[in-house]
Amino acid sequence: MLRYSFLVLWILILAALPSFSAEPGPTDLPAGNMQKKARTACTMCHDARIIVQQRLNQAAWTKEVDKMVKWGAILNPSDRDALIEYLSSNFPPDKAPYVAPRSARRQH
Secondary structure, eight states: OHHHHHHHHHHHHHHHSOOOOSSSSOOOOOOSTTHHHHHHHHTTTSOTHHHHTOOOOHHHHHHHHHHHHHTTOOOOGGGHHHHHHHHHHHSOTTSOOOOOOOOOOOOO
8 A cells, every 4th residue: 555655646746747848849730621630630649740750752641641540540531531632742752851949958
C-alpha cells in the first residue's frame, strides 16, 4: 500500500510540473478543406510537427495514410483520397524543408 501511495504521489507531482518543450507549441496544418479532417485523423496520435516536416510524393503519402488507418487512425473511407491530395499538395518532395523554431538559450 505504501508503494502504491508513493507512486501516486510521484504521478501527481510530475503532472503538476510545467512542460519544458524545445518548441513553443504545436505547428498548425495549412488551411484547406481537409485541414480539420487531418487534425482529427492525424493529430489524435501525434503532433502536427510530424506531418509538416514530411516531404513525400502522392504515392508515399498514400502508403503513409493507409498505414496510419491500419494502425488505428479514424478516417472515413470517403475522405481518404481528399486527405492524400491535401497532404501531397501541401507537403510535396520539392517544397523547402521544414525548419523547426529554436528556443533561446538561457544565460547562467
